[in-house]
Amino acid sequence: SVKETKEQYLSILYSRFQELACYVFECLTKYGICAIDKFLGEATGQEILREVLQLRAAGIMRQGQLVQGPSSSSNKYIRGDMITWVDGSEPRAENIQYLISCMDAVVVQCASKLNAYIINERTKAMVACYPGNQTKYVRHVDNPNGDGRCITCIYYLNKNWDVKQHGGLLRIYPEGSDQVANIEPKFDRLLFFWSDRRNPHEVEPAFMERFAITVWYYDAEERAEALRRYKAESDLTSLKKQAVPLKKVMKSD
Numbered sequence: 001s002v003k004e005t006k007e008q009y010l011s012i013l014y015s016r017f018q019e020l021a022c023y024v025f026e027c028l029t030k031y032g033i034c035a036i037d038k039f040l041g042e043a044t045g046q047e048i049l050r051e052v053l054q055l056r057a058a059g060i061m062r063q064g065q066l067v068q069g070p071s072s073s074s075n076k077y078i079r080g081d082m083i084t085w086v087d088g089s090e091p092r093a094e095n096i097q098y099l100i101s102c103m104d105a106v107v108v109q110c111a112s113k114l115n116a117y118i119i120n121e122r123t124k125a126m127v128a129c130y131p132g133n134q135t136k137y138v139r140h141v142d143n144p145n146g147d148g149r150c151i152t153c154i155y156y157l158n159k160n161w162d163v164k165q166h167g168g169l170l171r172i173y174p175e176g177s178d179q180v181a182n183i184e185p186k187f188d189r190l191l192f193f194w195s196d197r198r199n200p201h202e203v204e205p206a207f208m209e210r211f212a213i214t215v216w217y218y219d220a221e222e223r224a225e226a227l228r229r230y231k232a233e234s235d236l237t238s239l240k241k242q243a244v245p246l247k248k249v250m251k252s253d
């Protein structure tokens with residue numbers, strides 16, 4: 001049946017990313033941040049980029065963060081990042097769906113070692129494009145108030161990116177450390193970091209189009225608590241409302 005092939009497909013991905021998940025677990029536990037280069041390889045990365053460009057050509061990307069224009073100019077807004085949410089089931093998004101399944105395969109196996117968290121849900125994938133007109137992303141924490149998100153997972157799609165010319169550096173300021181992590185948004189690079197206050201971060205102004213696909217993984221306990229807390233208020237933002245259950249796959253022994 002389709003379900004069985006889906007299970008087989010996922011268990012193949014699990015075994016493929018088992019070793020990588022161990023490394024990600026070690027790195028996340030030690031630094032709270034982990035970057036993996038050449039995650040899917042040139043060809044697949046290229047296919048994913050092609051699908052992202054198609055999404056943008058289809059005009060379904062909406063402005064994400066509105067940023068105030070320079071004080072001198074009229075109060076025109078410079079578009080921040082343009083975003084759209086995909087769950088991979090959209091037509092002609094097979095490779096984005098494959099990317100999400102690979103992220104899941106790594107995170108779920110990582111999570112089984114992170115006994116502090118039980119990760120059984122995630123957001124859809126947020127496809128973001130910075131237009132490259134000096135737009136940046138001001139310093140922030142992804143999950144400052146316990147909305148349930150515990151791991152931020154970002155896949156970058158920028159070929160031949162040169163920070164000196166193109167800017168767009170992601171800077172993470174790990175809490176309690178004077179070290180800053182400078183992450184270049186390189187093609188086929190996968191980045192993990194704790195979503196909470198441990199990792200305030202910002203994106204420096206970008207002078208070239210800058211693409212990234214982000215998924216946030218929920219910790220079951222924190223998310224359930226957040227839903228209880230927000231139940232009364234109807235201020236559930238779209239992010240909090242949408243959650244995708246992660247497929248349980250038998251351990252590939």
Ligand SMILES: O=C(O)CCC(=O)Nc1cc2ccccc2cn1
Nearest residue numbers: 064137142154170185201203212239
């Ligand atoms: O592109 C990067 O290197 C990271 C950019 C970034 O932090 N994006 C971002 C985007 C967000 C969109 C909605 C809600 C919270 C959000 C938090 N962070």
Ligand SMILES: [Mn+2]
Nearest residue numbers: 140141142201
């Ligand atoms: Mn962020």
